[in-house]
Amino acid sequence: MLHERANNFNGIPLSVLDLAPIREGSNAEEAFKESVSLAQHVEKLGFNRYWLAEHHNMPGIGSSATSVLIAHIAGNTNYMRVGSGGIMLPNHATIVIAEQFGTLESLFPGRIDLGLGRAPGTDQATAYALRRTLNSGPEEFPMQVNELQDYFSDKPISRVQAVPGRGLDIPIWLLGSSDFSARLAAEKGLYFSFASHFAPRYTVPALKLYRDNFKPSDTLAKPYAMVGVNVIAADTAEEAERLASSQYMQFLDLRRGEARKLQAPIDNMEEVWTPMEKAAVLQSLDPRTTIVGDKDTVRKRLRAFQEETNADEIIIGSQIYDLNDRLRSYEIVAELFD
Template sequence: MQTKRFNGVPLSVLDLAPITEEGSPSEAFQNSVELAQHTEKWGFHRYWLAEHHNMPGIASSATSVVIGHIAGATNSIRVGSGGVMLPNHAPIVIAEQFGTLESMYPGRIDLGLGRAPGTDQATSYALRRTLNSSPEDFPQQVAELEHFFEGDPNARVKAYPGHGLRIPIWLLGSSGFSAQLAAHKGLPFSFASHFAPDNTLGALKLYRDKFQPSDVLEQPYAMVGVNVIAADTEERAQWLSTSQQQQFLSLRRGESSPLKAPVENMDEVSTPFERAALESTLDSRTTIVGTKEKVKEKLNNFLEETNADEVIINSQIYYQKDRLRSYEIVAELMDSE
């Protein structure tokens, strides 16, 4: 299927492969395949999966494996990482994994890189066996990864598959650090405005102001994340959104859990202080909840504010039928003007 657009901008999918409190990882992967097949048919541009660890509500910890599963179940949609947390891995391993994926699915694989661990300190140690590295090492790690893809015939260590392949590398961030690095290297940049709304405009300005053209990009290209929970009625959308609210609430409490079913009243499961924190994180500019008309209005406002080149949509919805319907409602807005 050809990519469709909303007001000239392609829309993409961020899937956290949610494990529900009544579900299983196996069911989460089945749901992801179904969502990927539908969103490909509806004209979405990319389908990205995120690396998280020690989180019982997210099934995509082995991110490259799940990317291969999704790419194998679809035909044309780009599939990638949003993102791989590079400090958790030796760069050569990521080069080999994504070189393998690109060799299996040529021209369809994206490699989005983050510098956060995507987990807690104890799990970071279990992943790395050392905590000597720091986020400040990220630029060097990115350069090392790029070197494995460059195809230097004189390199002593080469990544096979991966050597000589041109796999699009994106830098992901929720602050200005990766924005500056992406600008310096002339790479596309994706900002996590779906959970860091207050930093969005500053990071995008930094990226665009400092952008240096490269062999990859002549002009800056910024993708921004939004949460969208759409339904045929305002009441159902608001009810469905309480699952995501509970997920953020659990993370704030240090009580990571499977994705919980919607509740009728968040006041019964949270304190006023916690609700204020939720409103700050799930800002109404970047967390859009409501009917098709409201989604259209809010997406328009968001694009006008950010001038984004692309939007990637996260929809943490408990029931698979409702998650599919939410993306379908967004799809109905594409190419409509």
């Protein structure tokens, strides 16, 4: 499944998670151009896959129409895998997702991943706007995954067929930040990705649950787990900490219920947050999974987390305001490839 051109760190491939950040003073058009630049850059550096995440009603995140943006990124790259990290399945009719990803796989054969989450990726009011009802919810997620697999099967059991989609081999990943998707991925023999970049405390228990209960399937003979990490790297530790303030402010906005675009970095976060707010933000952005620093710091912490989790792959997000700083951050990570 892994592309032969992918390089690796500590024996495993590294990948990229992109939210298509919309910067203060910019717009979605520029965000998408920057995502293409980043994708082309990391493909040359040897990263394995490039995923985009579905979020809604967030002025600083441009990846809401995830399938459309996947097509744009795949069309502007050559061989790197491109996919969703993830599609929030309760927001959609499963046949629509089957058709969208059937179309993507038909356009870019052998390059498309379908990562699925069961959260709405937004607030309740926006979830209602997406679905026009809240009668269905995350508890129906296992049934929706079954429906998707049926649509992709070459022997569908329903009169309704996904065209394109039927008979296509599109890897399905289950994404989670708790034990629910870990159990389901194990039961169904699917790939699993844990959102350790914002739920670090539950990472090791969820991975153990997945591996201990994994049942081989036609899709996967043995468990394959990927973990998420935030990395903000710069040539000096001081500059990396300054760049990280953009992500700190993004999490602070979420805590305060404020909606803003990604803010430019500042020199002193102590002027912005209270001690209680700081503690809450840093609890979510645990130093094990939010790595801020120079190359040596990134190497040590990335290796330590991979060895702690025994992850098969690490996917890296970097909410950095300036594109050039973002490109440089991934260059520093790539300098660690074996």
